[in-house]
Amino acid sequence: MPFLLGVSATGWAGTSDFTGILGCVQEQQQREFLSWPYLLSVRREYLMKNGDGRKGERTPLERNGHGPLNEIVLMRSLSPEIKLYKVKSPLIAKKRKAGQFVVVRLDERGERIPLTIADSDPQGGTITLVVQEVGATTKRMGMLREGDKLWDVVGPLGKPTEIENFGRVVCVGGGVGNAVVYPIAQAMKAAGNRVISIIGARTKDLLVLEEENRAVSDELFVTTDDGSYGRHGFVTDELAKVLQDGPRVDLVVAIGPAIMMKAVCDLTKNYHIPTVVSLNSIMVDATGMCGACRVEVGGKTKFVCVDGPEFDGHQVDFDLLMARLRMYLPEEQQAMEVLEQKAEAR
Amino acid sequence: MAEKKKLNLKREPIPRQDPHLRAHNFDEVALGYSVDQAKREADRCLGCKKPRCVAGCPVEVDIPGFIGRIQEGDFIGGARVIKETNSLPAICGRVCPQEDQCEKLCILAKKGAAVAIGRLERFVADYEAQHQAVEIPPRAPSTGKKVAVVGAGPAGLTVAGDLAKLGHGVTIFEALHEPGGVLIYGIPEFRLPKVIVKREVDYITSLGVELKLSFVVGQTQTVDEFLNSGYDAVFLGNGAGLPYFMNIPGENYNGVYSANEFLTRSNLMKAFQFPEYDTPIKMGRRVAVVGGGNVAMDSLRTALRLGAEKVTCVYRRSRAEMPAREEEIENAEEEGIEFKLLTNPISIQGNEQGWVKGMECVRMELGSPDESGRRRPVPIKGSEFVMDVDQVIVAIGQGANPLVAATTSGLETNKWGYIVADPLTGVTSKEGVYAGGDIVTGAATVILAMGAGRNTARAIDVYLRGKRSA
Numbered sequence A: 001m002p003f004l005l006g007v008s009a010t011g012w013a014g015t016s017d018f019t020g021i022l023g024c025v026q027e028q029q030q031r032e033f034l035s036w037p038y039l040l041s042v043r044r045e046y047l048m049k050n051g052d053g054r055k056g057e058r059t060p061l062e063r064n065g066h067g068p069l070n071e072i073v074l075m076r077s078l079s080p081e082i083k084l085y086k087v088k089s090p091l092i093a094k095k096r097k098a099g100q101f102v103v104v105r106l107d108e109r110g111e112r113i114p115l116t117i118a119d120s121d122p123q124g125g126t127i128t129l130v131v132q133e134v135g136a137t138t139k140r141m142g143m144l145r146e147g148d149k150l151w152d153v154v155g156p157l158g159k160p161t162e163i164e165n166f167g168r169v170v171c172v173g174g175g176v177g178n179a180v181v182y183p184i185a186q187a188m189k190a191a192g193n194r195v196i197s198i199i200g201a202r203t204k205d206l207l208v209l210e211e212e213n214r215a216v217s218d219e220l221f222v223t224t225d226d227g228s229y230g231r232h233g234f235v236t237d238e239l240a241k242v243l244q245d246g247p248r249v250d251l252v253v254a255i256g257p258a259i260m261m262k263a264v265c266d267l268t269k270n271y272h273i274p275t276v277v278s279l280n281s282i283m284v285d286a287t288g289m290c291g292a293c294r295v296e297v298g299g300k301t302k303f304v305c306v307d308g309p310e311f312d313g314h315q316v317d318f319d320l321l322m323a324r325l326r327m328y329l330p331e332e333q334q335a336m337e338v339l340e341q342k343a344e345a346r
Numbered sequence B: 001m002a003e004k005k006k007l008n009l010k011r012e013p014i015p016r017q018d019p020h021l022r023a024h025n026f027d028e029v030a031l032g033y034s035v036d037q038a039k040r041e042a043d044r045c046l047g048c049k050k051p052r053c054v055a056g057c058p059v060e061v062d063i064p065g066f067i068g069r070i071q072e073g074d075f076i077g078g079a080r081v082i083k084e085t086n087s088l089p090a091i092c093g094r095v096c097p098q099e100d101q102c103e104k105l106c107i108l109a110k111k112g113a114a115v116a117i118g119r120l121e122r123f124v125a126d127y128e129a130q131h132q133a134v135e136i137p138p139r140a141p142s143t144g145k146k147v148a149v150v151g152a153g154p155a156g157l158t159v160a161g162d163l164a165k166l167g168h169g170v171t172i173f174e175a176l177h178e179p180g181g182v183l184i185y186g187i188p189e190f191r192l193p194k195v196i197v198k199r200e201v202d203y204i205t206s207l208g209v210e211l212k213l214s215f216v217v218g219q220t221q222t223v224d225e226f227l228n229s230g231y232d233a234v235f236l237g238n239g240a241g242l243p244y245f246m247n248i249p250g251e252n253y254n255g256v257y258s259a260n261e262f263l264t265r266s267n268l269m270k271a272f273q274f275p276e277y278d279t280p281i282k283m284g285r286r287v288a289v290v291g292g293g294n295v296a297m298d299s300l301r302t303a304l305r306l307g308a309e310k311v312t313c314v315y316r317r318s319r320a321e322m323p324a325r326e327e328e329i330e331n332a333e334e335e336g337i338e339f340k341l342l343t344n345p346i347s348i349q350g351n352e353q354g355w356v357k358g359m360e361c362v363r364m365e366l367g368s369p370d371e372s373g374r375r376r377p378v379p380i381k382g383s384e385f386v387m388d389v390d391q392v393i394v395a396i397g398q399g400a401n402p403l404v405a406a407t408t409s410g411l412e413t414n415k416w417g418y419i420v421a422d423p424l425t426g427v428t429s430k431e432g433v434y435a436g437g438d439i440v441t442g443a444a445t446v447i448l449a450m451g452a453g454r455n456t457a458r459a460i461d462v463y464l465r466g467k468r469s470a
């Protein structure tokens, strides 16, 4: 549980701390009264009474952002929980290569979230982001409208994908990973590879960028977990078939939920096929300054934001990655509750 | 020396927040002198003819000069004297390790009562700001030259301000979304209120410096691109921001933070106000912080303020070797931080869900001196024990982030990745590129970074004036 604290009405720089704000605590100067469980209950009480303590309207945003940059010029729903955004960001549009990402912050109080650059238009000065609404920040992003601005867009970050003519490349995408794998498939194709794409989703409605991926692939297979579209099953089922029946595959690129990438790697290990995965660890600065994003690859600690995001999948400790992704579950839930309360109130 | 004056050996104490109260809030701990207190303290200064204190200051502030102004009641004048050599007095007065610098050499230090130079410095700087007496100097006519400054920490801000005053066009490129470097993301509010950092940044921009935030040099654009696109010179002040880990088993369990991450979440992202702010932070109940420097003290005291029940400092040498400022160690002790000295972690233990549940340590004793002159800690065999903790914060130091150097052609670095630069002029192996602050010296101090910025600005000015307009 998140506990604490100073839901200060004046904000960080103000003079008040939670002892000042939460009048009830004020008299209790002794340490034992301010112990952890006590604070927790005070915190909860405060939230019940006052909501999340945010002042005024925050979504859609306090909209002065940074000049003409970061404006959402196009927004489109690809599925009930996945949206595509075209964002004005000329420098990044010019610079970015396949496999790189940006960090986005929605407003002054926002967290920094990493999002892959799915595509870019260097002439028009825009980048494309495809975002699945999984939690409070991505949901709030989904409430924006064309013309709104993102507060910060930083990038391009991370190392680009190593693109070469490998021969036969299988690109495997799962869920929103289909958007992340798309620019890589595109670049692989442009480098002369024979590209086989396998894209999957839980159900038909959630399948995104099918046409885009088809356009850059020599062959495309679709799977859905519930059989509502394409082959009934997981992407790994289709991949097993390709590996078994087809000619030798030279490289597999797998991008999706950690569990899917793990399953792909377990499979390709048996065939000794080099496999690249793009890791989605939790990040803060994304410039190599904090270590929040660390994972273990081949027994060594690596920072996904600067050493990655792509790694040799056979060396990645996926169990550690998955455990670390669960680090803030209670806080994520709380943030969602707060967001829902707000939506109801409105 | 002014022998006639009667020696007053009573150092004026600085009012502070009550330890019981302050252990639970993020307000500044030291409250600063009142006018009377400042005058009383200033009166203790002997105004030495050959002031020893000045030699202890890395930027040679005219210490008796500014204290003399306080004695005369000219507080704003005092601030101006300091600002001749130190552009960040409100910050330095709060965070400089005075006990190792100016105050250590003060003639009264021998009697255990050095003049409280840092507190007086803080006093005049705050007084000047409160009375809105901060002067914006007239700008020199534009030279038409452009300089790119990488990093908005103390080094970068100083270079930018000085060059702008000389008429050069300056743009600062900062990776994070707020300027200030460590002053913003590292040092907590209770030690350095962010309004003060903001004030200094505002001052720099009022000089005409352009600030580009959320711009990662080496990724968004490279130094080479700057030089090819109209910048006449580049200053690298990107700091030492790479967190070191201990490389012991279990360091990647949930609940283990680098101090950088812990402090960044709390300070920059304001996670201590979650969910008012979006970024969460894990608050442990029994927290161990490994290390004995300022970064460790800041982490300890932040953990306490976030509501931890028990916060312990684990340091492998003894208290005498702790690199943190004396005042901050005392503050931490007063607030109820526990110290496990001569203790070194050997592994971190986790539960099945991958969360920290304990830390195994070994006791140490001091052996013979090592290269640093400090006695080397050696483990005592069989003294291993397990600490019951649910959060570990690693504060054992920072190194050079390779991002900038690796993307700049022809830039020489040493074996630790720091940029090789002349300590007096900041000149690097690449023409037109200068460097200073932590990225050259390794993690050091605010005043050294600022001093390097000062010197380098002068060298860059000379370079630009010699450079023919293209």
Ligand SMILES: Cc1cc2nc3c(=O)[nH]c(=O)nc-3n(C[C@H](O)[C@H](O)[C@H](O)COP(=O)(O)OP(=O)(O)OC[C@H]3O[C@@H](n4cnc5c(N)ncnc54)[C@H](O)[C@@H]3O)c2cc1C
Binding pocket: A101, A112, A113, A114, A115, A116, A117, A129, A130, A131, A132, A133, A134, A135, A136, A137, A138, A139, A176, A179, A180, A279, A280, A281, A282, A283, A284, A309, A324, A325, A326, A332, A333
């Ligand atoms: C390099 C990289 C590229 C990514 N690209 C995309 C993309 O193109 N499209 C897309 O929809 N998502 C992408 N993600 C994941 C995306 O960043 C998270 O879904 C987002 O941060 C969730 O924020 P939230 O507040 O909405 O959800 P939360 O409620 O905060 O979290 C929901 C889930 O997201 C994970 N998560 C939380 N915070 C972060 C964080 N700061 N960084 C990473 N993961 C986090 C958690 O493990 C959790 O399972 C990428 C992640 C990385 C590291």
Ligand SMILES: Cc1cc2nc3c(=O)[nH]c(=O)nc-3n(C[C@H](O)[C@H](O)[C@H](O)COP(=O)(O)OP(=O)(O)OC[C@H]3O[C@@H](n4cnc5c(N)ncnc54)[C@H](O)[C@@H]3O)c2cc1C
Binding pocket: B095, B096, B097, B150, B151, B152, B153, B154, B155, B156, B173, B174, B175, B176, B179, B180, B181, B182, B183, B186, B187, B215, B216, B217, B218, B237, B238, B239, B240, B241, B263, B294, B295, B298, B325, B401, B403, B404, B436, B437, B438, B439, B443, B444, B445, B446, B447, B449
């Ligand atoms: C927690 C903590 C407590 C401290 N306490 C004290 C103290 O009490 N007293 C004291 O004197 N010193 C203290 N220090 C040390 C002091 O803060 C540093 O020595 C000083 O800040 C160094 O200044 P700098 O300008 O060289 O670098 P920094 O302050 O590190 O600033 C560098 C800036 O460059 C930016 N940057 C990095 N890479 C890039 C890039 N690629 N592109 C663009 N921008 C980039 C960073 O984001 C940062 O803002 C402390 C340090 C820490 C971490």
Ligand code: SF4
Binding pocket: B056, B057, B058, B059, B060, B061, B063, B086, B092, B093, B096, B097, B098, B101, B102, B103, B117, B118, B121, B447
């Ligand atoms: S700048 Fe630091 S060292 Fe110099 S006089 Fe001020 S406090 Fe002392």
Ligand code: FES
Binding pocket: A282, A283, A284, A285, A286, A287, A288, A289, A290, A291, A292, A293, A294, A303, A304, A305, A306
């Ligand atoms: S996100 Fe901070 S180091 Fe990677």
